[in-house]
Amino acid sequence: MIEQVGRRTVAAVKAVGRFGHFVSDTARALADVGVWGPLTLLQMRRVGVDSLPVALFIAAFTGVVLALQASYTFTGTVPLYFVGTLVGKTMMLELGPVLAGLALAGRVGASMAAELGTMKVTEQVDALETLAYDPQSYLVVPRVLAGTLMFPMIVALAILTGIFTGWLASIVLLDLSTPEFVKGLKLFYRFKDTWFGLFKSATFGFTITLVGCMVGLGTRGGAEGVGLSTTRAVVYSAVLLLVLDAFWALVLLR
Amino acid sequence: MIQFQDVHKAFNGKPVLDGFTLDVQDGETMVIIGYSGSGKSVALKHVVGLLHPDAGDVIVDGRAVSTLDRSGLTELRRDIGFVFQFAALFDSMTVADNVALGLVRRDLSDEEIAERVREALALVDLTGTDDQYPAELSGGMRKRVGIARAIALRPRYILYDEPTTGLDPVTSAVMDQLMVRTREHLGVTGIVVTHDMRSAYTVGDRIAMLYEGRVRQVAPVSDIRESDDPVVRQFIEGRPA
Numbered sequence: 001m002i003e004q005v006g007r008r009t010v011a012a013v014k015a016v017g018r019f020g021h022f023v024s025d026t027a028r029a030l031a032d033v034g035v036w037g038p039l040t041l042l043q044m045r046r047v048g049v050d051s052l053p054v055a056l057f058i059a060a061f062t063g064v065v066l067a068l069q070a071s072y073t074f075t076g077t078v079p080l081y082f083v084g085t086l087v088g089k090t091m092m093l094e095l096g097p098v099l100a101g102l103a104l105a106g107r108v109g110a111s112m113a114a115e116l117g118t119m120k121v122t123e124q125v126d127a128l129e130t131l132a133y134d135p136q137s138y139l140v141v142p143r144v145l146a147g148t149l150m151f152p153m154i155v156a157l158a159i160l161t162g163i164f165t166g167w168l169a170s171i172v173l174l175d176l177s178t179p180e181f182v183k184g185l186k187l188f189y190r191f192k193d194t195w196f197g198l199f200k201s202a203t204f205g206f207t208i209t210l211v212g213c214m215v216g217l218g219t220r221g222g223a224e225g226v227g228l229s230t231t232r233a234v235v236y237s238a239v240l241l242l243v244l245d246a247f248w249a250l251v252l253l254r
Numbered sequence: 255m256i257q258f259q260d261v262h263k264a265f266n267g268k269p270v271l272d273g274f275t276l277d278v279q280d281g282e283t284m285v286i287i288g289y290s291g292s293g294k295s296v297a298l299k300h301v302v303g304l305l306h307p308d309a310g311d312v313i314v315d316g317r318a319v320s321t322l323d324r325s326g327l328t329e330l331r332r333d334i335g336f337v338f339q340f341a342a343l344f345d346s347m348t349v350a351d352n353v354a355l356g357l358v359r360r361d362l363s364d365e366e367i368a369e370r371v372r373e374a375l376a377l378v379d380l381t382g383t384d385d386q387y388p389a390e391l392s393g394g395m396r397k398r399v400g401i402a403r404a405i406a407l408r409p410r411y412i413l414y415d416e417p418t419t420g421l422d423p424v425t426s427a428v429m430d431q432l433m434v435r436t437r438e439h440l441g442v443t444g445i446v447v448t449h450d451m452r453s454a455y456t457v458g459d460r461i462a463m464l465y466e467g468r469v470r471q472v473a474p475v476s477d478i479r480e481s482d483d484p485v486v487r488q489f490i491e492g493r494p495a
Contacts, residue, residue, distance in 0.1 A: 126304050127342035130335075131356035131403075132328045 022214045026144060029137035036141040043146035047108055047209070051154055054107055055100040059158035062095050063087060063165030071174045080176050084184025087166035092193045096159035098245055101204035104151065105237035109212035112143055113233030116216025117226040125217065140213045144206060151205025152198040159197060200248050207244060208237045255280055256301060256411065256445065260310035263296055270296050271307070272467025283437055283444040285458035287451070287489065292464050294447040295339070298413050301445070302334055303327045314411070335404025339416040341396040343388040349375070350384035353403045374406035377439060378432055394425035398432065405436055412436065414446040418453045430456040451490050455479070463489065
C-alpha cells in the first residue's frame with residue numbers, strides 16, 4: 001500500500017517535471033519566429049474558423065435554456081427582466097468560456113494529440129529533427145499560440161450567440177420585451193464581466209493546446225498508442241480546464 | 255568519419271546496445287546487418303542525436319554527438335541525410351514540399367531550392383511527381399522520395415534505415431541501384447541498416463553484423479560471404495536455429 005502510494009507520488013512528480021520541461025522548451029522555441037510565424041496563421045484558421053460551428057451551436061442552445069430556466073425560477077417572485085441579467089452574466093462569466101472550452105478540449109485537444117501522436121509513431125517528428133527543425137517551434141508553438149489567441153475570439157462569439165438566443169427565447173416564449181431584456185442585461189454589468197471570461201478562455205486555449213501537443217508528442221507504440229493519447233488529451237484538458245476555472249474564480253472574483 | 259565508441263543503450267532495463275564499437279571510414283558504405291530487434295536502427299539514431307547513449311558515444315568528424323547542444327546538433331544534422339524505414343514523409347505536403355523542407359532552413363534562394371528539388375527527384379527517377387501527395391504514391395515511390403529528401407541536402411553522410419523492407423524483389427533491386435548511384439553521384443559516406451542480404455551484398459563495401467548488442471564480425475563483403483563464424487553464417491544463409 002505504502003509502496004504503491006510512493007510509486008504514484010514519484011510518477012506524479014515526474015509528470016510535473018516533464019510538463020515544466022515541455023513548457024520551458026516551448027518558451028525557448030519562441031525565438032525561432034521564422035519557423036513558427038507562417039505556421040501559426042494556418043493553425044489559427046484550423047483552431048479558430050473550423051471550431052466555430054460547434055462552439056456557436058452549444059452557445060445557441062445554452063442561451064435558450066438559460067432564459068427558460070431563469071423564467072421558471074423567477075416566476076412570481078423576481079421581476080422577469082432579471083432573465084436578461086442571468087443570461088448575460090452566466091454566458092459571460094461561466095457558461096460561454098467553460099462550455100466552449102470543454103467542447104474544444106474534445107475537438108482541438110484530441111485532434112492535436114492524434115495528429116502529433118501519428119507523426120510521432122510514423123517517425124515524422126524524428127524526420128523533422130534530422131532536417132534541422134526543432135519540433136517545438138515547428139509543431140508546438142504555432143498550435144499553442146493559435147489556441148491562446150483564437151479561444152477568446154471563439155468564446156466572444158459564443159457569448160454573443162448565447163445572449164442573442166436568450167433574447168430570442170425571452171421575446172418569443174416568455175413575453176418579455178426587448179427593452180426589458182436589455183434593461184436586465186445592463187443591470188449589474190461591469191466591464192470585468194467581459195474581460196474575465198475572455199481572459200479565462202485564453203488560458204483554456206493555452207492549456208488545451210499545450211496538453212494536446214505534449215500528450216501527442218509523448219505517444220509510444222502504434223495505433224493503440226495514438227488512441228490512448230487522444231483519450232488522455234481530452235481527459236487531462238477537461239480536468240485542467242475545470243481546475244483553472246475554479247482557480248480564476250478564486251483569484252479574480254473575490 | 256563516424257565512430258561508434260563502446261555505445262551502451264538499454265530500454266526499460268533491457269540492454270539493446272552493449273558495447274557497440276564500429277568505425278565507418280569516409281567514402282565507404284557500411285552495411286549493418288542483424289536480427290530484427292537487435293538494435294540496428296537504435297545505433298543509427300544515435301548518429302543524429304535522436305537517441306542518446308547510456309554510456310560511450312558516437313563521434314562524427316571529431317564531434318561527440320551526446321555532448322552537442324541544440325545548435326551543435328543542428329549543425330551536425332546539416333551534414334547528415336537520414337532515410338527512414340517507412341519514409342516518414344509529411345502527409346499534408348506535396349512531394350516537392352517534402353523534398354524542399356530541409357532546404358528552406360538553409361540560405362538558398364527559391365530558384366536554388368526548386369533546382370535542387372528537381373535534381374533530387376530526377377536522381378531517384380521521380381520527375382513529374384512534384385505535386386502529388388505521399389498518400390498517392392506506392393511504398394517504393396515513398397521510399398525514393400525519402401532518399402530524394404536526404405540527397406537534396408547534399409549531405410556528407412547518408413543513413414538508410416531498412417531501405418528495402420516491405421518492398422517486392424524488383425523494387426528492392428531498384429532501391430539498391432539507387433543507393434549505389436547516389437554514392438557514385440554524390441560521393442557520400444553511407445550506413446545502411448538492413449537484414450536483406452542481397453541488398454547488403456549489392457550496396458556495401460563492408461558489412462558489420464550486430465549481435466547481442468555488439469559487433470560480431472566486421473569485414474569486406476567478400477569476407478563476410480566466406481565467413482566461418484557460425485552466427486554470421488546462420489544469418490546470411492537464413493537458416494533456422
